[in-house]
Amino acid sequence: MFILKSVVGKLWLTIIGLVAVILVVLGLFLSQYIETSFPKSQDQTENLHRVAIKVASGISNHMEEDRYITLVNDLLSAQEATVFIINTDYKQLNTFRDNGNLNDMHYDDFFTKQSLQSVFSGESIDNQIAGTGTIGGKKQQTNNLYSAVAVPLMDSIQQNIIGAVILYQSTQSVEVTQAYVKRVFAYVGVIGFLMTTFFTFFLSTKITQPLLRLKKAADLISHGEYGTRVPVASTDEIGELGRTFNRMGEELSDTIKALSHEKEHLSSVLRSMTDAVVTFDADGNVILTNPQGNKIITEWNEIQWNDDLKSEGSIVTSMEIQDSKIPEPMRMLFDDVISGAHEISSKLHVQNEVWSVVMAPLYSRDAVRGVVAVLRDVTEEFRLDKLRKDFVANVSHELRTPLSMLQGYSEALLDDIAGTPEERQELAQVIHDESLRMGRLVRDLLDLARMETGNIELHFRPMEVGSFMKRIHRKFAVLSKDQNISLTCELPDQELILHEADEDRLEQVMTNLLDNAFRHTPRDAAIEMRAETIQFKGEKAALIEISDQGYGIAASDLPYIFERFYKADKARTRGTSGGTGLGLSIVRNLVEAHQGTVQVKSTVGQGTTFSVILPLKDPKM
Incomplete structure (x- = not known):
């Protein structure tokens, strides 16, 4: 129980238990005293019967003296007793006041006429009933118990029964007295318990309040309030405990502050790293x-x-x-x-x-x-270092061949190895082609560098995809005819408009993709261009696909084809028709600059499909 966990509760229970034991013992002795000291109802009735006989004898001798009866009643009133006389006709012969109250008692309040017949026959009877009286003209039940005795009234001369003397007295039985004493004892016990509880808690607070303050202060310190102190109002052991607690709190507060400063310093250093x-x-x-x-x-x-x-x-x-x-x-x-x-x-x-x-x-x-x-995240440093190494290696590799050819053919011209004008013209043409190839490489490198640094300039304006695709188809129609490759263009029936597009840059995208398709598609094969509307990431988008029936790309090469200088056909001779290895990297950067994406699907020996997805959203909507 919770009360047993408290010092106040234990002290209260101890005192209450002690008081309860004292009250129980006192109650037992008091009950025994009442049993032996107060008369029983039967004893009271016998005493009343003897008095009634004497009173009846006296009244017989002084029947004509009303003052005698009054004197008797006055004497009996000291014992809370009253006497009255009735004749054989059941008529009351005297009137009186009962204990000073206007509460007249009659024979029928105690006895019936049938019972009084036995009195008129010479018998004595007694009865104890709950008295009823007339109060304010109305007969009501009284709260007192009465012992009543009726004895024959004799004529002093002829010794005939002329009536009855009824003597009644308030009953003081042991049961009533015990009930009253028990009630009083219960009231005293309750008051005693309440007063004991009050004084117990009053006195216990002098001990428990300082302890509770100590406990509360300790709880506050445990929750981080190290400046908590307890007031000390006494010089006893509890007061000394409070002073010791306060000294401990001060030392603990100083220690915590020092540790906190060190921790904050360390935390600041760690957070700033x-x-x-x-x-x-x-x-x-x-x-x-x-x-x-x-x-x-x-x-x-x-x-x-x-x-x-x-x-x-x-x-x-x-x-x-x-x-x-x-x-x-x-x-x-x-x-x-x-x-x-x-x-x-x-x-x-x-x-x-x-x-x-x-x-x-x-x-x-x-x-x-x-x-x-x-x-430490060194991803960017690692990537930049790898890009630097790859860039140097790839550029060196790409420039080595044209530089070697430029050097070789120029030396041939200087050494006058070509003997005829036609040979000199052929050597000059090779030098010119290689210089163009080097120019394309440098131009692509510059474009790619600007794209990757975000410095590329795009001029957005609305563009109709159908007319754009037709123009690209016408641009490559001659090349397809020369290489005997079928080039078709499939467009949607409805008008397809890109609201934000740089047409020149998208033409560069299509040119790079179609250049790759023509370089890797054999003669008598087909290349198909398609455009349609699709749902991409919950929004409408334009899908532009270029499919060829070329050699295809191996699955192991697909994840890397958009990297710079990566070529799936590693055994292909780098002639004048060979690419720089930067075309697909430029395609990816330009498409992403349009908030789009480029995807590839390929099967070796069956062909490759590049898919360019561009959003159709209107910036004004």
Whole structure:
């Protein structure tokens, strides 16, 4: 019970129990005293019967003296008793006042006529009834109990029965007295309990209030309110306890402030760092991290690494996330640091990101209690370095052939190896073609550089796709006829308008795609151009497709064909008709600049289909 957990409750129960025991013992003695000290109803009736006989004898001798009867009633009133006389005709011979109240009692209040007949016959009777009296002219039930005795009234001369003397008295039985005393005792007990409770709680507060203040102050300190103090109003042990508590609170507050300042300083340093900092315990649980580290831990723990393909970096998503555990990519480095107790630096490849990781052990005395890891995202640096290397290698590779040919044919002209004007003309034509090829390469490189840096200028205006496609078809009609390749154009029946389009740049897109199609499609094959309306990402969009019946692209090459200088046909001779390897990269950047996307589907030996999807949204809507 809750009350037993309180000092006040225990003290109250103890005092209440003591008072209850005292009252019970006192009640037992008082009950025994009442039983032995107060008369019984039967004893009272016998005494009343003896008095009634004496009164009847006296009245017989002084029948003619009304003053005698009055004197008798006056004497009996001291015992709360009254006498009156009735004759044999049931007529009351005297009138009186009952105890000073206008409450006249009659014979029929105590006895019936039939019972009085026995009195007139010489018998004495008694009866104890609930009295009824006439109050205010109305007969009502009274609250007192009366003992009544009727004895014969004798004529003093002839000794004949001339009536009856009825003597009645208020009953003071033990039962009534006990009931009254019990009620009084109950009232006294309740008042005693209430007063005991009041004084108990009043006195106990002198002890419990300081303790409760101490408890409240301790709770506030446990919730971080270290400046809490308790008032000390006494010099006893409780007061000394309060002063000691306040001294402890002051020292604790100073210590917490110092620790808080150090923690805030460390937190500020960690938050201001762009690198991710994570601290693990010896079991690999995260115990401290800055916002950048928390983000990385959460994201990496949302990935379940496939053990069979872990060496290849394959991943599958999982619904079971353990944010407080060390991520799987860092597990091997973590184990090495814990077992070897030395610092390790490495690079982690997670999905498409590259992270530089430095792990150092944390010591507790001589044992390693954890590891602190600092992670930095070096994806961009890694990508830029790779782009730089690839760019230098690809440009060197692409320029080597035309430069070699320019150098060789120019030396042939200088050495006058060509003996005829026709030979000199052929050598000059080769030099001219290679210079054009180098010019295209430089132009494409400049365009691609501007696109990737966001400096490309686009001039948007509405464009009707049908007329645009027809113009492109006419542009390549001659080339298709020369190469004996069928070029068809399929357009929708309704008008298809792009509200935001740079027609010149889209022509560059179509030109690059059709150049690739013609270079990789054999003679007597077909190339098809199509345009239609589709739903893309919940909005209307224009779909432009170019399908050829060429050699196709291997599935292993499809993910990389939009990269710079990537060529699926690696064995193809780079002649004057060969591309620069930048066309599809330019296509992707131009389409994405139009908020669209480009997709490719290809099957080796059957052909390739490039799909350009451009939104039809109206900027005014």
